[in-house]
Amino acid sequence: MSPTKPIQKKTKKSRIRRISDWLHLWLGITSGLVVFHLGITGCIFAFQKEITEFIHKKEFFVEVPANKRTIPLSVLKATAEKALGGKKKVTFISSYIQADRTWEFGTYKAGNPKAFWYFDAIDYYDLVLVNPYTGKVTLVSDYKYEFFSIIKMLHWSFLINQPIGQQIIGWSTIIFVFLLISGMVMWWPKNLKKSNFDKSFKIKWKAKFKRINYDMHNVLGFYVMIICLMLALTGLVWTFQWFQQTVYVVASGSTSPPKEIVAKSDSTKTAKAIPLDVAFETAQKMFKNAERIGMSPAEGGTATIYATGYKGKETYWNFDVLLFDQYTGKLLARKNQSDKNGGEALIGMNYDIHVGAILGLPGKIMAFFASLIAASLPITGFIIWWGKKKKKKNPAVAENQSQLN
Numbered sequence: 001m002s003p004t005k006p007i008q009k010k011t012k013k014s015r016i017r018r019i020s021d022w023l024h025l026w027l028g029i030t031s032g033l034v035v036f037h038l039g040i041t042g043c044i045f046a047f048q049k050e051i052t053e054f055i056h057k058k059e060f061f062v063e064v065p066a067n068k069r070t071i072p073l074s075v076l077k078a079t080a081e082k083a084l085g086g087k088k089k090v091t092f093i094s095s096y097i098q099a100d101r102t103w104e105f106g107t108y109k110a111g112n113p114k115a116f117w118y119f120d121a122i123d124y125y126d127l128v129l130v131n132p133y134t135g136k137v138t139l140v141s142d143y144k145y146e147f148f149s150i151i152k153m154l155h156w157s158f159l160i161n162q163p164i165g166q167q168i169i170g171w172s173t174i175i176f177v178f179l180l181i182s183g184m185v186m187w188w189p190k191n192l193k194k195s196n197f198d199k200s201f202k203i204k205w206k207a208k209f210k211r212i213n214y215d216m217h218n219v220l221g222f223y224v225m226i227i228c229l230m231l232a233l234t235g236l237v238w239t240f241q242w243f244q245q246t247v248y249v250v251a252s253g254s255t256s257p258p259k260e261i262v263a264k265s266d267s268t269k270t271a272k273a274i275p276l277d278v279a280f281e282t283a284q285k286m287f288k289n290a291e292r293i294g295m296s297p298a299e300g301g302t303a304t305i306y307a308t309g310y311k312g313k314e315t316y317w318n319f320d321v322l323l324f325d326q327y328t329g330k331l332l333a334r335k336n337q338s339d340k341n342g343g344e345a346l347i348g349m350n351y352d353i354h355v356g357a358i359l360g361l362p363g364k365i366m367a368f369f370a371s372l373i374a375a376s377l378p379i380t381g382f383i384i385w386w387g388k389k390k391k392k393k394n395p396a397v398a399e400n401q402s403q404l405n
Contacts, residue, residue, distance in 0.1 A: 017185070024182040025385060027175045032378030034172035035179075039375025041155035042231065046355065046368040048148040049314060059139035062131045064099045070132040073280045073295065080105035080128040083137045088124065093295040095132065095280075098313075102129040102138050113161075118153045119144065121161040156238075170239030176374075177232050180225050187218050210387055217380035220373045227370035234354040237347065244347065252343030259339075263323040263332035264302035271328040276305060278329025283307035283322055286334075290320075298326035305329070311337075315357050317349040 013021070053060045070076075077090050084090075084107060094104040109123040122144050129139040143149050150159070157165030189200045198204075200222070203215040236243045249255055271278065276297060283293055287309030296306040305324040312318055323333040340348065352358040356367030 020182045020185060024179055024186065028179050028378065028381050029385070031172040031175040032382060034168060035176050036375045036378050038155060038169070039371045041151050042371035043368050043375065044151050045148060045155060046364050046371065052148065056139060059129050060102055061100050062102055062133065062138070065133050068099055071135050072274070072277045074274045074276045076103060076130050076132060076135060077105060077276070079135050079137065080130055083128050083140050084126055088126065091296065094292055095295070096292045097290065103132045104129060115161050118159040118161055166239050170236060173232050173235050173239065177229065180229055183221055184225060187222050213380050213383050217377060217384060221377055224370040224373045227366055228374050231354060231367065231370060234350050237350045248343035248347055251346040252341040254341070258341060258344040261321065261323060261333045261335045263304050265298060265304050265326040267302065267327060269325065269328045273329065275324070275326055275329035279305045279307060279324035282324070282329070282331055283309065286322060287320065304332060315352045317345070317352050317358065
């Protein structure tokens with residue numbers, strides 16, 4: 001009769017570690033569905049620009065004439081409004097330095113602010129693409145029901161307009177941050193022997209499903225932890241005002257709010273030229289390094305025309321702002337990116353960090369895979385918990401099973 005290998009007693013965990021492990025389990029189960037939802041919608045949204053432009057390539061891109069002379073912005077704006085039925089006013093415009101792109105003319109009007117669902121909180125949200133050389137409308141899109149707009153709002157608040165939607169998202173994200181940190185504690189190898197190293201950094205693909213699932217939870221979770229933390233923390237900036245204020249104070253080193261540029265249009269002044277065209281021409285000259293220029297026409301009273309020069313092809317954080325008199329097109333004020341304090345600049349980067357665009361295509365790829373793995377963690381974690389729940393109570397059998405894996 002062969003001798004039986006004595007069962008080694010496991011090192012007793014500290015009380016703090018046992019509490020951390022218990023919280024990791026039950027908070028993970030509690031927030032699992034929300035984390036899965038955020039991960040899946042995040043992955044889908046990661047390449048929304050590339051997918052949209054691929055599907056509508058003929059609508060987004062045009063042939064460039066030899067002279068590259070564009071039609072006046074006011075005429076293109078009127079064309080877009082006509083395409084919208086003549087009853088909706090364009091509220092924002094995006095023109096591109098990239099010569100072969102159509103220009104975007106958008107209109108937005110809020111609906112019932114007390115509505116429960118996203119669709120009822122928006123009256124309309126439309127986008128018109130116009131060839132800047134010919135004035136031809138290439139696309140009229142209802143962005144209220146556009147696929148990626150719905151995905152974005154699902155990710156944002158489950159399509160719920162009331163605060164409860166974002167609160168569920170926000171608190172689940174806070175739990176997810178704790179799960180990442182406590183998971184790192186659980187993952188940390190006791191020593192750097194080769195066996196422990198392989199277990200912590202490699203997936204044993206030739207093992208049984210139970211071991212592969214365990215490795216996918218621990219190993220993949222480790223590799224994307226930093227990226228997932230960035231995605232989670234940037235998400236919290238939008239969800240909780242107190243969190244955004246904290247980020248601002250820490251980054252700026254001050255509790256003083258950012259300095260706003262203030263200017264008013266003078267309704268007693270008039271000009272022969274169309275003010276919007278005058279403002280746009282000035283903005284083009286002053287934003288020589290911009291990749292695209294956003295224009296927001298004024299809406300009555302003393303409001304001003306806003307011109308925003310974005311220095312990135314598809315990022316939003318690095319921009320300068322010009323304010324123009326809506327009656328004359330005269331430049332009234334300017335605020336540059338360099339004028340912003342650290343807190344203001346960091347908050348401005350939040351969207352670009354969250355979607356990975358701040359690092360270009362590599363950043364989007366990282367955000368995509370991190371979101372995909374984040375969505376898998378509740379599933380693999382649940383399978384681990386379910387397997388332990390059904391494991392036989394006999395410690396000798398449990399030891400033998402672990403050795404077989």
